[in-house]
Amino acid sequence: MKKLIAGVVLGVSLTAMAHGAGDPQAGEQNAAVCAGCHGQAGQKPIMGSYPKLSGLGEKYLYNQLVAIQTGDRAIAEMTGILDGKSEQELRDLAAYFDDQEMPLSQANPDLIEQGAALYRGGNMASGVPACAGCHSPQGKGNEPGGYPRLSGQNAEYISKQLKAYRGGERATGSNAAIMMDVAAKLTDAEIEAVANYVSGLH
Template sequence: MKYSVQHLLLALGALVLIPTAGAAGDPEAGADKVSMCAACHGSDGNSPAPSFPKIADLGEPYLLKQLRDIQAWDQAEGDAKASTGRAVPQMTGMLRNLSDQDLQDIAAYYDEQTLQLTGASELQVQVNSGEKVDALALGEKIYRAGDIETGVPACAACHGPAGGGNEPAGYPRLGGQYPEYIASQLRAFRAGDRTNDGEQMTMRLSAKHLSDAEIEAVANYIGGLTDN
């Protein structure tokens, strides 16, 4: 059973990145540049499968930063790849020859699209004690308040009470995203496989002490958040 989860006072994040200067794209021009994106992410930014993230309405600064980071990684050579941008092997070659204006236009176009709500599911997760608990209740706790004992910050502090993000600050919308994708990115940040969260390592530190059960629970909860 899937349904929308909506709350008003929650408190940091899941895909946090740093605000990007120079986001001055033309969405109308971008509409003519996204044909290569549509196969995986959908023409309107709502991907058909959870293996690819929904990119509609994530915030233009955030989208532009991701595009620039992925392009930088793709253009890097040799050992430099390990410490450059954001590694997304599935996008190898796709952005390599685009201008920065192209990236700005694509980001502007997808930011103007409407994200379709995925929804949250009723399920249980097994915590470290071996006890099985309600995933929605645990996910809400992590999203709203974090975990003081383990040093996990609350997601809502950066991503907003209803998961709408903070576009000027570069924090993306999370609400309605595929839970599978949210979980994969939290695991990547926790493992240090994704590192484009800035020198302060905001997301790596946020995810560092999340257990597998907590990641599954908060990702599921996020899938049902909506600010509509």
């Protein structure tokens, strides 16, 4: 019996390690305050300029929470929200939101063709790489690399972030240099098209 219990504990521990160090159930208890802006389970923000948090990737979410808490990523609406949260509480929040389903948005059909071409093939003429290379062909992101899921994210939020990377306002994080370089080569029309495309990508 002791061997069986030890085996179960080890299995649970290995599963937790594989998915990160956060506890989704513990995170849910601290997520109520987030619903005011990001919606229940981080799925339906009250404004299109706010991100959906559901299913973005635990590593990415944790890194962003830390950056916001330390002030490295300044977001006026988040001022004070994460004050006093421990590392474990941030990990738990990240695990909780990553555990939720990401609902798709409705893409504008007029922009899908241009957006798809950029997302899947980039723009060779201007040196823009394909988004799919880092964020996966289905837009599900790359958890080990810390690249977030884009599929289903609000187009307005994606557009806002690409412009922030392009303008240098968003310059923190392990992948920020890559995103700043990519965004610097995108036109406003390309940003609108690719943001629209990923919002309905599935």
